[in-house]
Amino acid sequence: MSDAKRRVAEAAAELVEPGMRLGLGTGSTAALFIEALGRRVADGLDLPPAAATSRASEDAARRAGIAIIDMMGPDAPAELDLAIDGADEADPRLSLIKGGGASLLREKIVEALARRFVVIIDESKVVEQLGAFPLPVEIVPFGWASTAHLIRSRLGVEPQLREARGEVLKTDNGNFILDLPFGTIADPEATARTLAGIPGVVEHGLFIGMASEALVSDGQNVRRLTPA
Template sequence: MDAREMKVKAAQVALSYVEDGMKLGIGTGSTAEEFVRLLAEKVHGGLRIEGVPTSERTARLCLELGVPLKSLDEMPELDLTIDGADEVDPKLNLIKGGGGALLREKIVAAASSRMIVIADESKLVETLGAFPLPIEINPFGEAATIIAIERAASKLNLTGELKLRRLGDGVFTTDGGHHIVDASFGRIPDAEALSAELFSIPGVVEHGLFIQMASIAIIAGPAGARTLEAK
């Protein structure tokens, strides 16, 4: 299977967890988009669900394909969120935010009874950090915030480039109007400690470490998809 076929396979398995009448959080990214396409087929076949999208991008695709949506304010408690990930470790801790939707993704996941992650096997890692960690920051005082992030990381012996994410000639802006710093630490041995340090910085809005949030990961490879459960 090529990369897209693996994403489709993972999405197919995830769809088997979706039950009629569910309130569903719908993730962002290329793997999540394959799930949306399969979900839309089921909806057209009679499956009744209501979805909360984690980004404007996902919302547009759902509306285009006829997946019924509500806001999280209209439906603040969800049964299940299905989303992709940039990295997955053996405890199903994640790095997310490569697509820039980490804040809404974390809010939706936290409002859900369960979170299922879908990914291809290239996203499996022993230790998080090879994928640059997205850190969402307030644009006000961002230079000071970046310095504070660097100092916080150094307390944990984490080094590496901190790069403000750009889009074309400008700075990338999230759906919430924030900016993202991508932190290339290479390896994050203690994700919980880093999370605490980052949240101590006033200018940090959110970060892409999703710790103890996913209960199941569906990982697709050339031989098919396998299901991992949080330990």
Template structure:
């Protein structure tokens, strides 16, 4: 399967939901980048659109295309957010965070009136967990947070699950907010909503990459077309 073709088709289908005058939540990653390209194309055609990016990379990409970037205030209405996912199950629960932007992604997805996920069809799974679950944590005394995560994961049935501090070139990966990412190799998550809630209760955990009950639609693309899943 040509995954990039699938990503493009999914982004094109999501772009059909854009209307003039919208404020858009712009996701992070290779699939979301195709959607940003389409937003830029509409702006170049004279559409009045504004964007709220979920990462500095997306901000830079959108600005290069001439998309107006705004800093939300309490009155801002995000009409539509579009983002990718690392996995999506039949109930549209997601694992996100492979691009280390999960906290900002969840803030924008939660605020949006409509949240559409776009992905190539390989991201469609029967159960979450084959993709390591990212958890964004504060760098302050981070090892204590990891110890608490191990206790909670044991309580949730993941005793001994490998937890790894995400690193690149020998240094910890830092999010745009200066936080750390712990990747949890859980194998299979039977109750993602319960796990999301349990991890969120740990001091030091800022967000997990579990997005449960948030997606209004998941669009899967392949070289032949798209399929659409709704709750």
């Protein structure tokens, strides 16, 4: 699906207008968007510094010649014009599962600031019902097993602590990720509310009511989806 990802990334880069305040997503498709946007910047597109959703995206943006806002500082924006990011799943209402790249907290902060949030995905990410992709949940390290127990008891799913290279993965924020293999999520809103009420949960990967539209490619064409 590399051709599909590249096509939606390039289509998304064409949405950017001079002077737009941007949010830059994280992941393989978002990285291609940053590359495509960098080519437009090199051709003269004038942009203010953008908000990146991970250290990886910050690095990619700098390599592409895109200036970055310090989101840890007092000048972090109150609003953005446009955010572009991928997703692990998108249903007909454009409710999303995100967090496969372990950047869901920063992604949700940045994308909540955007007046327009465009999701860029290939056809394999479009689903009728969320849940086949395990739902990422960012949690604080303290008492992580206790938090996993609370999730298990309240949602009836067995959390899996995410590892990378044989060690527990830590997010850019120093937190852990639990992946929840639901299979299907019958009620995403109720699941989101339950997770938000569990001590130790920092953020979950359900992005509900946030996406304005999606650009979807099969490798040949790009189509536009809006929430059903």
